[in-house]
Amino acid sequence: xxxTKIKLKEKDVAKIVEICxxxxxxxxxxINVLHKCQGEFGYLPAxxxxxxxxxxxxxxxxxxxxxxxxxxxxxxPKGKHPISICTGTACYVRGxxxxxxxxxxxxxxxxGETTADGKFSLSSLRCVGACxxxxxxxxxxxxxxxxxADGVKExxxxxxx
Amino acid sequence: MIKLTIDNKVVEVEKGTTIFHAAKKxxxxxxxxxxxxxxxxDIENKPGGxxxxxxxxxxxxxxxxxxxxxxxxxxxxxxxxxxxxxxxRTVMEFILSDHxxxxxxxxxxxxxxxxxxxxxxxxxxxxxxxxCEMSSYRLDTSPSIIRNLDKCIMCRxxxxxxxxxxxxxxxxxxxxxxxxxxxxxxxxxxEASTCTYCGQCVAVCPTAALTEVDHTPQVIRAIADxxxxxxxxxxPAVRAALGEEFGMDAGTLVTGEMVTALRGLGFDHVxxxxxxxxxxxMEEGTELLGRLNAHLAGDKDVKLPILTSCCPGWVNFxxxxxxxxxxxPSTARSPQQMFGPIAKTYFANxxxxxxxxxxxxxxMPCLAKKYxxxxxxxxxxxxxxxxxxxSTRELAHLIKQAxxxxxxLEKSEFDQPMGxxxxxxVIFGATxxxxxxxxxxxxxxxxxxxxxxxxxxxxxxxxxxRAGSVDFDGxxxxxxxxHGLGNARKLLNxxxxxxxxxxxxxxxxxxxxCIGGGGQPLHHGDSEILQKRAAALYREDAGKPIRxxxxxxxxxxxxxxxxxxxxxxxxxxxLHTHYFDRKRKRDIED
Numbered sequence: 001x002x003x004t005k006i007k008l009k010e011k012d013v014a015k016i017v018e019i020c021x022x023x024x025x026x027x028x029x030x031i032n033v034l035h036k037c038q039g040e041f042g043y044l045p046a047x048x049x050x051x052x053x054x055x056x057x058x059x060x061x062x063x064x065x066x067x068x069x070x071x072x073x074x075x076x077p078k079g080k081h082p083i084s085i086c087t088g089t090a091c092y093v094r095g096x097x098x099x100x101x102x103x104x105x106x107x108x109x110x111x112g113e114t115t116a117d118g119k120f121s122l123s124s125l126r127c128v129g130a131c132x133x134x135x136x137x138x139x140x141x142x143x144x145x146x147x148x149a150d151g152v153k154e155x156x157x158x159x160x161x
Numbered sequence: 162m163i164k165l166t167i168d169n170k171v172v173e174v175e176k177g178t179t180i181f182h183a184a185k186k187x188x189x190x191x192x193x194x195x196x197x198x199x200x201x202x203d204i205e206n207k208p209g210g211x212x213x214x215x216x217x218x219x220x221x222x223x224x225x226x227x228x229x230x231x232x233x234x235x236x237x238x239x240x241x242x243x244x245x246x247x248x249x250r251t252v253m254e255f256i257l258s259d260h261x262x263x264x265x266x267x268x269x270x271x272x273x274x275x276x277x278x279x280x281x282x283x284x285x286x287x288x289x290x291x292x293c294e295m296s297s298y299r300l301d302t303s304p305s306i307i308r309n310l311d312k313c314i315m316c317r318x319x320x321x322x323x324x325x326x327x328x329x330x331x332x333x334x335x336x337x338x339x340x341x342x343x344x345x346x347x348x349x350x351x352e353a354s355t356c357t358y359c360g361q362c363v364a365v366c367p368t369a370a371l372t373e374v375d376h377t378p379q380v381i382r383a384i385a386d387x388x389x390x391x392x393x394x395x396x397p398a399v400r401a402a403l404g405e406e407f408g409m410d411a412g413t414l415v416t417g418e419m420v421t422a423l424r425g426l427g428f429d430h431v432x433x434x435x436x437x438x439x440x441x442x443m444e445e446g447t448e449l450l451g452r453l454n455a456h457l458a459g460d461k462d463v464k465l466p467i468l469t470s471c472c473p474g475w476v477n478f479x480x481x482x483x484x485x486x487x488x489x490p491s492t493a494r495s496p497q498q499m500f501g502p503i504a505k506t507y508f509a510n511x512x513x514x515x516x517x518x519x520x521x522x523x524x525m526p527c528l529a530k531k532y533x534x535x536x537x538x539x540x541x542x543x544x545x546x547x548x549x550x551x552s553t554r555e556l557a558h559l560i561k562q563a564x565x566x567x568x569x570l571e572k573s574e575f576d577q578p579m580g581x582x583x584x585x586x587v588i589f590g591a592t593x594x595x596x597x598x599x600x601x602x603x604x605x606x607x608x609x610x611x612x613x614x615x616x617x618x619x620x621x622x623x624x625x626x627r628a629g630s631v632d633f634d635g636x637x638x639x640x641x642x643x644h645g646l647g648n649a650r651k652l653l654n655x656x657x658x659x660x661x662x663x664x665x666x667x668x669x670x671x672x673x674x675c676i677g678g679g680g681q682p683l684h685h686g687d688s689e690i691l692q693k694r695a696a697a698l699y700r701e702d703a704g705k706p707i708r709x710x711x712x713x714x715x716x717x718x719x720x721x722x723x724x725x726x727x728x729x730x731x732x733x734x735x736l737h738t739h740y741f742d743r744k745r746k747r748d749i750e751d
Contacts, residue, residue, distance in 0.1 A: 007748050007750045008749050009750045046346075047747070050745070050747060051747070059330025059331075059355075061330055061332055061333035061344070061345055062324070064345075064346040065333035065334050069334075069336070
């Protein structure tokens with residue numbers, strides 16, 4: 001996974017150090033620390049993982065291993081409006097795949113990617129507990145139910161301008 | 162104790178024993194693939210991931226992985242039912258469906274655990290072979306090790322060695338599902354990672370996912386070139402293990418046969434790295450005494466303990482992980498890198514040939530030596546002091562390729578002058594050997610007396626961290642020894658925290674020292690093999706007429722006619738080095 005190099009600022013490093021400290025710099029708290037860091041930075045670039053590795057005394061390869069294992073963690077910045085399509089069983093059988101394809105076509109990106117202008121990112125998730133509304137799409141905090149492929153353009157239009 | 166029945170036989174084992182080990186007690190060998198047991202290191206790799214070792218347990222719905230399922234009192238286990246045999250074969254078919262089918266040309270063919278297991282399980286075809294999706298990764302080549310993850314079966318043995326034993330942390334399981342592999346952080350090249358090239362991962366890899374960079378074609382080409390004088394040096398640990406590749410018992414010394422084989426291969430001069438080991442003792446021992454005397458005289462600037470520097474894996478380790486302590490190790494180069502410049506100056510002068518017309522090859526138990534030979538500071542105008550370093554395994558392969566059988570060869574002697582060595586040089590190959598050799602010489606130089614009891618047995622053994630002392634005529638010199646980088650880390654942390662009371666510490670990256678090196682015949686974690694190899698080296702030492710490095714006549718002549726004094730000007734230029742801070746740098750803005 002090749003990522004764009006970023007430069008952390010002193011205060012960013014201080015923040016990560018603080019998060020690690022909050023969890024007692026315990027190697028066993030790696031997942032909690034990463035969770036908090038992603039909350040802080042929106043994603044987990046290599047540079048953040050390096051600081052976490054140093055402070056928790058966990059090998060960098062191990063940190064990266066955890067980041068790449070859990071689908072919740074991402075090394076790519078999310079878009080301003082992160083779009084998540086539920087591909088849990090109920091949504092899947094009711095056509096979530098078609099909805100995903102439509103989003104991919106409209107935005108010109110694949111799952112897990114972000115548009116060049118940084119506006120939208122696309123990902124899938126597993127069940128939001130609203131199976132009665134399947135297929136479900138989340139844009140940021142907002143939920144859309146019974147989404148069909150031909151309704152995708154309409155949703156995106158809400159976020160134009 | 163608990164009792165259980167396996168294949169209709171009753172066995173009694175301690176509570177906590179796995180089904181696999183209980184079966185072993187009955188001489189029932191349940192097939193294993195990912196499981197690895199390094200008893201002498203107290204390390205077990207049992208991710209329970211491959212599922213080759215499954216067995217049927219009465220009353221249990223699904224099959225149980227025997228490597229990680231504990232035996233219970235009254236348990237009834239069957240290891241060879243139709244259901245078990247079919248399940249094992251299916252698991253193997255799945256593994257093979259995502260594995261390259263290039264056994265004919267694969268470097269691991271004939272030594273591959275996966276190939277052996279497929280044969281044992283009787284796999285004769287792979288369902289949907291042509292239509293199966295295959296995972297594919299880029300090939301990563303470093304100076305010492307090649308990673309071909311297409312051949313990785315996720316046993317994670319390498320990960321255990323890299324993290325738990327060596328604490329290097331270069332490798333970890335990454336990604337998920339079909340994409341899962343053992344890789345580096347951010348999938349960077351091994352060369353950019355914290356890898357020390359100790360090669361312990363290569364030594365345990367069941368397939369060719371991790372292999373050494375093969376330099377034998379270049380060696381053959383050099384030998385065939387009539388314009389080149391090809392000089393070979395053989396490390397001490399090689400002679401104690403090479404025989405195993407020819408079916409000989411572990412611990413069989415094949416020094417003389419190896420020399421004959423090297424001559425048979427066409428090397429022009431067959432020399433011994435042990436000669437350079439004696440030279441190392443002269444330089445490192447002098448440095449040790451210099452620092453020790455300065456310390457005793459009250460010099461606060463002098464750094465103690467002094468650490469040995471002959472192990473390139475260890476040098477890589479402190480350069481990447483403890484760069485703040487890079488002025489503590491001795492500046493003496495390793496024997497391999499002392500041999501090179503002496504061969505290309507002193508010996509080339511004797512022959513009247515130019516440096517460029519000499520090719521120096523080393524036979525090493527080690528993969529880090531390949532990288533060490535390629536370091537820029539060990540080159541003169543781009544010409545390396547040591548041109549190619551090949552492992553014990555590669556040498557065995559070369560000998561077989563040349564239609565020689567080591568077991569039937571006559572013994573012969575090394576060439577002069579760089580084949581002359583003492584018992585002190587020989588024991589470099591076992592943990593504790595370097596510091597024992599150094600102590601033998603330092604004692605005599607410091608006290609001016611003869612060391613009567615040459616065998617410093619208090620420094621020998623297989624424990625990971627050892628302490629011993631040598632009485633220098635009233636001065637108690639305290640010595641620490643660590644082998645395995647995880648143990649080295651503990652001693653380094655002590656030094657960093659000011660808790661170390663040692664005057665000198667020997668560190669070897671590989672468990673057992675060079676005899677357990679990443680380039681040696683595979684020992685599969687059998688510590689008895691390591692002990693036998695060590696015993697062989699001490700046997701060779703005991704049988705040598707001269708057992709102290711400073712008494713080596715060829716070394717004396719080298720100093721008298723060429724180098725001058727140990728740690729003198731020419732020695733510093735040719736035989737000493739400096740270290741680099743290679744810790745990953747962080748780029749931070751204000």
